[in-house]
Amino acid sequence: MTETMPIVADMLLIGGTLVTMNSKREIIKNGALAIRGSEIAWIGSAEEAEHQVEADRRIDARDGIIIPGLINAHSHLPMTLFRGLADDQPLEAWLERIWKVETDFATAENTRVGTQLALVEMIRGGVTCSADMYWQYITNIETAKAAGFRLVNGPPMIGVDGPGGALTGDLEARAREFIAEHHDNPLLHLCIQVHGTYTATDEMLEVAVNLASELDILFMTHASESKAEVETVTERFSKTPIEHLYAWGLLGPRTLLAHCVHLRDDEIALLSETGTSVAHCPESNLKLGNGVARVPEMLNAGVNVALGTDGAATNNDLDMFGELRTAALMHKGIHLDPTILPAKEAFAMATINGARAFRLADRIGSLELGKLADIAVIDLGAAHVTPMYDVYSHLCYAVDKHDVTDVFVHGKQVMSNRKLLTLDEHKIKVEARRIAQAIATKMQG
Ligand SMILES: [Zn+2]
Numbered sequence: 001m002t003e004t005m006p007i008v009a010d011m012l013l014i015g016g017t018l019v020t021m022n023s024k025r026e027i028i029k030n031g032a033l034a035i036r037g038s039e040i041a042w043i044g045s046a047e048e049a050e051h052q053v054e055a056d057r058r059i060d061a062r063d064g065i066i067i068p069g070l071i072n073a074h075s076h077l078p079m080t081l082f083r084g085l086a087d088d089q090p091l092e093a094w095l096e097r098i099w100k101v102e103t104d105f106a107t108a109e110n111t112r113v114g115t116q117l118a119l120v121e122m123i124r125g126g127v128t129c130s131a132d133m134y135w136q137y138i139t140n141i142e143t144a145k146a147a148g149f150r151l152v153n154g155p156p157m158i159g160v161d162g163p164g165g166a167l168t169g170d171l172e173a174r175a176r177e178f179i180a181e182h183h184d185n186p187l188l189h190l191c192i193q194v195h196g197t198y199t200a201t202d203e204m205l206e207v208a209v210n211l212a213s214e215l216d217i218l219f220m221t222h223a224s225e226s227k228a229e230v231e232t233v234t235e236r237f238s239k240t241p242i243e244h245l246y247a248w249g250l251l252g253p254r255t256l257l258a259h260c261v262h263l264r265d266d267e268i269a270l271l272s273e274t275g276t277s278v279a280h281c282p283e284s285n286l287k288l289g290n291g292v293a294r295v296p297e298m299l300n301a302g303v304n305v306a307l308g309t310d311g312a313a314t315n316n317d318l319d320m321f322g323e324l325r326t327a328a329l330m331h332k333g334i335h336l337d338p339t340i341l342p343a344k345e346a347f348a349m350a351t352i353n354g355a356r357a358f359r360l361a362d363r364i365g366s367l368e369l370g371k372l373a374d375i376a377v378i379d380l381g382a383a384h385v386t387p388m389y390d391v392y393s394h395l396c397y398a399v400d401k402h403d404v405t406d407v408f409v410h411g412k413q414v415m416s417n418r419k420l421l422t423l424d425e426h427k428i429k430v431e432a433r434r435i436a437q438a439i440a441t442k443m444q445g
Helices: 046-052 077-082 091-105 108-124 137-147 171-182 202-215 227-237 241-247 265-274 282-287 295-300 320-335 343-349 352-357 391-397 425-444
Strands: 007-014 017-019 031-036 039-045 053-060 064-068 070-075 127-132 150-153 188-196 218-223 255-259 277-280 305-307 375-379 404-409 412-416
Touching (some): 007 046, 017 391, 031 053, 064 070, 064 391, 070 277, 077 091, 077 108, 077 137, 077 425, 108 137, 137 150, 171 202, 218 241, 227 241, 241 255, 241 265, 277 352, 295 305, 305 352, 320 391, 343 352, 343 391
Parallel strands (some): 188 218
Antiparallel strands (some): 031 039
């Protein structure tokens, strides 16, 4: 960097505490970051920025925090439409009730509204990327693209009847067709998915293993979420879900498993040995009474654990700051040990570990030169975040989703001073309420 040749950028975020989440976990107090195109073009101190960066626009982040956009490692976006529809029930009864409603209501149009509602909530909460699983995945992808939101997504396979978006018929041909059509969307990172080992046919697992290895794409599934699931799968295959996936060649660095609540020591070792990542969804696990995943044990064994909200019907929000706090608190309480899952480590689960789980750690998850500009700016003006001694402690235990003011995805601003720039929030909420009214009427009838 020379002083005579300033960096020309589109946007300069200046002032505030910059949390890089790079490998040294560097924090720049009174930092600055410049965006050019889709990438981070410069990082340094605010003082240096004044001499070294020329930008068309700037955001004064003084007294705030600049963080990598949060990464939601497991979601079902359109299920915002079913928020609070089937609460206080076990997973199996919940699935039965939800699947019934979905068959009637998960049309492409309703899915678009549900996904938009989810994107409003997530962008407002500083989330810039989500790994999503849903029957109407093509609608999700188109909706996210239009809103400028980053998705990890791809054909999901499930061996139960569902609306038209489910993969049926020639699974492999349909999956290949989809992947060929969508490979050049810069906001989409392709994957192949099955719902779970208890709902997948052998053919689905074979398609998944073939496509993931041949195309070198991510494979995602739910695994060992409830005790009943582990018992069902063990009865059927004489193997636990983890053992079953391993036998199919479906554990490895290309695999991201949601939940993993009920794991034995040897299964944790297997996840570590194979380099398999886990999406920890603490609030969904608590709400469905599924238990508490052995996250400290997994982290100690070297498993990459990311953080997810799951769908809004089992959470019931898509608030990653809330999820972060729940995770950090819950494991301390369960182990009677306040040193477990410290704030810095928990925050990594919501950022760089998510990127690693998606095999995108070289592109997102931290604020570093040349990486994609997925960024959230947090305001520290409110009483509940005053004063600040430790930024990780704040991010984990004090900051609220409403403190997020500005969000960038792929270098493009999607929220400015708490105003959404790519989504019509009022219209989306009106449409969502109208759909919910129809669902409520149908369920009464
Ligand atoms: Zn899920």
